[in-house]
Amino acid sequence: MRQQIARAWPRTIVAQxxxxxxxxxxxxxIMTAIALHFIQPEPLARLGQASALVRxxxxVQLAQRSESDAEIxxxxxxANRAGIPVEKIDTPKSLENLSDEGRSVLARYFRRLGGPLDIHGIExxxxxxxxLIVVLDKVSLKLRMPANWTPPPGRVPRFMGVPLMFVLIAVTTFSVVLLFYAARWVIAPLSSFAAAAQAFGRSPKSDYALSEDGPREIALVARALNEMRDRIRELVERRTLMLAAIGHDLRTPLTRxxxxxxxxxxxxxxxxMxxxxxxxxxxxSDTLAYxxxxxxxxPxxxxxxxxxxxxxxTAYIDSGFNVSYQGIDRAIYVCRAASLKRAITNFIENGTKYSSEVVVGLKYLESDVCIEIADNGPGISPDIKEKVFKPFFKGDPSRSGLNRTGFGLGLSIARDIIQAHGGQIDLCDRKPHGLRVHIKLPSKPRMSP
Ligand SMILES: Nc1ncnc2c1ncn2[C@@H]1O[C@H](COP(=O)(O)OP(=O)(O)O)[C@@H](O)[C@H]1O
Ligand SMILES: [Mg+2]
Structure with a gap:
């Protein structure tokens, strides 16, 4: 059954x-018909109610016109013989005690039905x-009405009354709710586009494929986007492989x-040389690592x-740089050791490039492991502190005094590694000059996949 509906369901958005x-x-x-069926009384019943009122x-008119008690x-x-139950009653002391229900409406009906005759005191x-209890000049009457008789509705014209309101509310609510969900359902595949684009933007390796179901127009776009994603991924992978191959193959002649x-x-x-x-x-090495x-x-x-x-x-000291370690003696840490070593090397390497003295520190701060690499170089100006982490960003090479800048990948690689360990990096200024790289690692790394 479900499959049959799915097969018969139109494929284009317009048709859907x-x-x-x-x-x-x-x-x-259907709702309206049901509502009217329950709310509107039968036409015949309505007729019965109206004719009882006319009778x-x-x-009352005849009684009002009567000239003597005998006539009344x-x-x-x-009237009683004709099946209209009416009796004389003692004039009630006060009508206030009587039910007020429909009183003014009844009075209006009486006046209208009574034509030119003015029923004095009809209120x-x-x-x-x-x-019905009617107090006339000469007599008070009690007219028994058929069972279930109710005073007719007053001011509101019949068609503007409760049934119409109910129908309006039912139809509007029903249509709005249904159309809202329906529209959402038709448009739902579109919102997944944004999620897919975001996932792909974060990493071209993302496997987030768009669902090619749904209306035909959207399925076509989804298929085109999926194909485009595959082509871009292939292109990126091919470029990466090519660069890696070049980098790798240059190593051999370089060693020679x-x-x-x-x-x-x-x-x-x-x-x-x-x-x-x-x-x-x-x-x-930077390029290959990147x-x-x-x-x-x-692992x-x-x-x-x-x-x-x-x-x-020690490796830097052996190469003649002024690099020292000042920190705790023992701290076992679970991490991706080679990656972490590369990240810290990149910071120390930068320190040796831009300054004459580098101090590496290590301490525990609450539940974090803090590594600090401080140098006495020119530091990094605040406006480029965020930019230096971007791949291929290089500051002014003349500032280092040495022509030793790399490809601008060092900090970008280092930040990826630290973030993969659930840590964070702050670049702070050092007085009177220099840079303090502050690395905070959680004592139990929260590894991102
Ligand atoms: N210790 C430092 N002192 C001053 N500037 C620095 C320091 N470390 C990094 N920088 C700036 O950040 C830029 C990016 O650094 P990095 O990503 O390691 O690239 P690279 O070392 O290849 O230039 C550098 O070009 C430099 O301008
Ligand atoms: Mg560097």
Missing amino acids: ITVLIAISLTLSC ATTI DALLAH KIAFRDNA LRLHAEQVDSAVIRNR VREITIIDNML LKDDSHSE LSSVDLPSLLQTIC
Whole structure:
């Protein structure tokens, strides 16, 4: 059954909306019919009620016109014989005690039905215990009305009354609710486009494919977008592979070049050559690390953080830089060790590029592990503090005094790694000058996948 409905369901948005409106109108009409059936009394019943009122009015008119008590008695006797139950009663002391229900309406009906005859004191009329009580000049009458008789509705014209209001409210509510859900349902696939675009924007590797069901127009767009996503992903992957291959293949001749350079006789030229080769080598490592992005794939391992930091410092000290470690002696930490080492190396490397002294610190602060890399260089001006983390962003190379800037990937790689560990980086100024890189890592890393 469900499948049959699904098969018969129109495929285009226009047809779907048309069908939905038709369904909602049909349901509204059915609701209206049901409402009217229950609210509106039978036409015949209405006729009965009206004729009882007309009969009562006639008796009251005749009684009012009667000239003697005998005439009234005769009138009442005739009426009762004709099946109109009416009796004389003692004039009620006060009509206030009588039910007020429909009094003014009744009075108006009496006046209208009575034509030119002015029924004096007709306001003295009430409806109680299913009987009309009418106080006339000469006599008070009690006219029993048929069972279930109610005073007719007054001021409001019949068609503007409760039934019409009910119909209006029912139809409007029904149509609005139905159309709201229907429209949402038709448009729902569109909102998933935004989610897919966002996911793809964050990472072209995202597998978020758009559903190709739904109305035909939307399915066509979804298919086109899915194909475009696949093509872009393929393009990005091909470029990445190509760059990685170039980077990787350059390594071999570079290693050979280093071997040759080390055989150069002149110490001055040899050192210069080795330094340049090291710079190219570092640039290649940065590029490969950036392209590989294994900050998310490396397995976790336990390391002693102070030893890891000291190892990096020692490597720089051996190369003649003024780098020192000042921090706690032992701190076992579970992390992606190689990635973390690369991140911290990138910060220390920058410190050695831009300053003459780098101090690396490590301490626990509440539940966080804090690593600090401070230098006495020029620091980073506030307007580029966020930009330096962007891939390929390089500050003014002349500021370093050395032509040792890389591709501008170091900080971007480092931030990816720290964030993958659930940590964060703050770049602070150091007095009188210099940069303090403040890395806060959760003591139990919350690894992002
Ligand atoms: N310790 C530092 N002192 C001053 N400027 C720095 C420091 N570290 C980074 N920078 C600035 O941030 C930029 C980006 O750094 P990075 O991403 O490591 O790229 P790269 O080292 O390849 O230039 C650098 O070009 C430099 O302008
Ligand atoms: Mg760098």
